[in-house]
Amino acid sequence: MTPRADLTSYLIRYPQEAGLGDEDPATVLDRYHTPDYELVNDGVPLDRQRLLEHIRPARKRAAGLRVEVQQALVDGDQLAARYHLVTELRKGGTITTEIYMFGELAADGRLRRAVQATRILPST
Template identity: 55%
Template sequence: MGSPFSGAPGDDLIGYLTRYPHELTFGHEDPAAVFGRYHTDDFVLCNDGVPLDRERLLAHAKAGRRNATRIDVQVHDALAAGGKVAARYTLTALMRRGQVIATEIHMFGELSPDGRLRRVEQLSRDVSDQDPGPAQPPA
């Protein structure tokens, strides 16, 4: 299924990294529709060695919709070339009970011909207790 949407990760990786979490968590659109705009139907995210398919990721989105009140994404580095993407960014979520969860993510992905993500391998670490320091613009 191709999409005429020009904000696909292959066209605008930084836009995807910052826009997608907001659309998925706080948008009024069905999470499956948001997911499909940016990812292929057979998309798999392997996070810290754990594979997550579309259904598991949509279940995670439902929990996010219930529990998160704010999400901020700071992109440190991003590159898209030759059907591949790579990024280093920090995603910070404020939860309803006041907890702040900050995660540093190193992402490496493969794109489909229409620019959507087909597969992502990522490593993440909790940086919630670290001083974020000054904001760094993406390279």
């Protein structure tokens, strides 16, 4: 399964596998992203190494997570999505992040580059 084949499944599965799974984070990252993948999140560029440095501590903080996809579109090698990432913290509480993502796919269907704008939604 690649982001091109099923963007909604990628948006749901990747955070689950990366944030909560037992599999090596590098293996998970490489399954869905090219080796030169770059994520620009709220203006901050994150290459492969910086993403891996983010995943490992996130696994220690998250007790659970779910993704609520509002929109997901793939058109050729371009994609766009709007979704919520709802994270339950081990120390209690929940953080809901609204994410707007635009990306570029490689020929093999994996994600090559993504730009995201995020905001934390108020707790309900």
